[in-house]
Amino acid sequence: MRTLIQGGQVLTMDRDIGDLPRGDVLIEDDRIVAVEPNISADAEVIDASGFIVIPGFVDTHRHTWEAAIRGCAPNATLDDYFVDVLDSFAPVYRAQDVYAANLAGALECLNAGITTLVDWSHINNTPEHPDAAIRGLQESGIRAQYAYGSANTSLADYWFESKIAIPGDDVRRVRETYFSSDAGLLTMALATRGPGFCVEDVVRSEWTLARELDIPITVHVGMGRLAGRFGMIKTLSEYGLLGPDTTYIHCCYFSDEEWRLVAESGGTISIAPQVEVQMGHGWPPVMKAIEHGLRPSLSIDVVTTVPGDMFTQMRAAFGAERARVNAECWQADVNIPDNMLTARDMLVQATINGAHVAGLEDRTGSLTPGKKADVVLIDGRAINLAPVIDPVTAVVLGADVSNVDTVIVDGVVRKRGGRLLADVDAARAGVEAARDYLVDQVAQRKGAPV
Missing domain, CATH: 2.30.40.10 (Urease, subunit C, domain 1)
Structure with a gap:
């Protein structure tokens, strides 16, 4: 053909x-x-x-399961998100809701020209949930890296010094069942929570599990009022866990030492600009990454709060970084530096850099024979x-x-x-039914009328 x-x-x-x-x-x-x-x-x-x-664009970090609750938290800060989404909607998600969201969310990506997706799936409340998520990705036809994450049935249990590790037996089952080869349209990663969110034993067990199964690791770090204080990269370095198989997401509050540690270890960077400026994670650290010899990529993160397309992300990063530099130069009464971001820089980050971060640069990200x-x-x-x-x-x-x-x-x-070229009506009906169920369940848990 x-x-x-x-x-x-x-x-x-x-x-x-x-x-x-x-x-x-x-x-x-x-x-x-x-x-x-x-x-x-x-x-x-x-x-x-x-x-x-x-x-095709490459989205290196999206919680695709949240497509069923699109727009539920438009004014949320990061702190609000933990309560309004992870402690409200996530605990009542059924496997069928995850399937509907992943199918509709992946089709949304394709519609927007995103051909590769890292699906950061921290909704594995039962063993049926990852099966449903993977089925949604499969049926969409997108290229994706499915990143197996934790359950989310309780904010206290999973996000504050958590002592509950991602279940290794089920991760192994998913690896053997769906990802026995790393050459397919879908590949696998482990979505870990990391230091500060988990106790040391859990952090070590999850990194060890990923490396035992030879799958990459993806983790949120250095964002917002809470996580920015954890010194997560320094802690991972002290644990001896830094490596080239790990993608660090957000990275808004890194010390210079942490940037150096990531660069020296060969780690990769995913930045979600619209979420970061809108929800209070911090300034998107695009130039910081570049200055340390890294190749930053772009990601959408959550459609509960921001649009799901890459055009938004390119402009958010471009505008935020240039605004920051222009303001600092104006205050200091100096000329702007020669390394200001360009439009082409943003297209690089949305395509070939994304493929690099997803570990797929040998197969996508550029139009190369x-x-x-x-x-x-x-x-x-x-x-x-x-x-x-x-x-x-x-x-x-x-x-x-x-x-x-x-x-x-x-x-x-x-x-x-x-x-x-898909049954969009069926996908929309599925995700709307999931929305109706989830909104009703949350309202009942809060004792409020629907």
């Missing part, structure tokens, strides 16, 4: 190939086989004239983008979800002509 994407403005995100003002992308089965200015091939043709062709065919077409003819002078600017600062015309994952077209 061969597909030829023909005549678009191609942003490969591959330094060797660069940008093609007019280029073609040839896909054979699930892989990109050529990216050139002109390709002649016997293939099904997708006319990309007037379109911007990019690799030999990599998997994860491709997105942005409609540059739309009135909010035309006329396109700089395609990078158009994608990063002009486009929105309505401009995502075509989405291809692993060589399979998942969206075409602006419409998802």
Whole structure:
């Protein structure tokens, strides 16, 4: 099966190939086989004239299960979130609610041009919950790293010096059942809570479990009033647990020593800019990561409070970082530095850096021959983008979800002509039914009318 994407403005995100003002992308089965200015091939043709062709976005941290309670906490701080979501909605989630949310949430990603997702799934209240989450991801067709997290049946039990470890037997079951190979569309990670949230024995047991199973680790660190005080990286260093297999999320309140420790250990960084500035985690530390030789990626985090698309994240990080630097320079009456963030920096973080952080840079994140065919077409003819002078600017600062015309994952077209090729009505009905149940359950627990 061969597909030829023909005549678009191609942003490969591959330094060797660069940008093609007019280029073609040839896909054979699930892989990109050529990216050139002109390709002649016997293939099904997708006319990309007037379109911007990019690799799919990579979201390196999203609690996809929360799609069923979208918008429930619009004004929440991080402290509010722990109570309003993790101590209210999470305990009443059924496995079927997780399935509905993961299916709808993954389709939301595809609709927005996100072809790879790290699903930070801390909703494993029973062994049926991870099965349901994985089934939702499978049915959507997205490329995903399923990060197995803790249960969430009690805030006190799971998030304040918790003595309850993620159940190793069930993690092993999930690894053997669904992820015996690391070469599939879905791969596995462990979503740990880390020091401060858990006692030392639990932290050590979870890191040991992940390394025993040879799966990467992902953990929230250095965010907000509480977690910013924990010195989590320094503690992990004292435990001897830092390593290149770990992604650190947020990182807003790191000491210089902690940045150095992460960089020296080969760790990776995921930043959720809109959540961080909106919920009080701290300034998105994009330039801090870059200055320490790291390659920061972007993530959505929670749709309970922020939009679920990558366009929002690119702009939030770009605007917040430049606002911070401009204000500091104004106060000090000095010129702005030469390393101010650029629009291209943001596209790098949303694509190839994301693949790097998810451990999938060898298969996605750029339009490189030999990599998997994860491709997105942005409609540059739309009135909010035309006329396109700089395609990078158009994608990063002009486009929105309505401009995502075509989405291809692993060589399979998942969206075409602006419409998802999925049973969206069924997915929406499922997530709406889950919402109704969950809202009712929370209201009953609080003794309030629905």
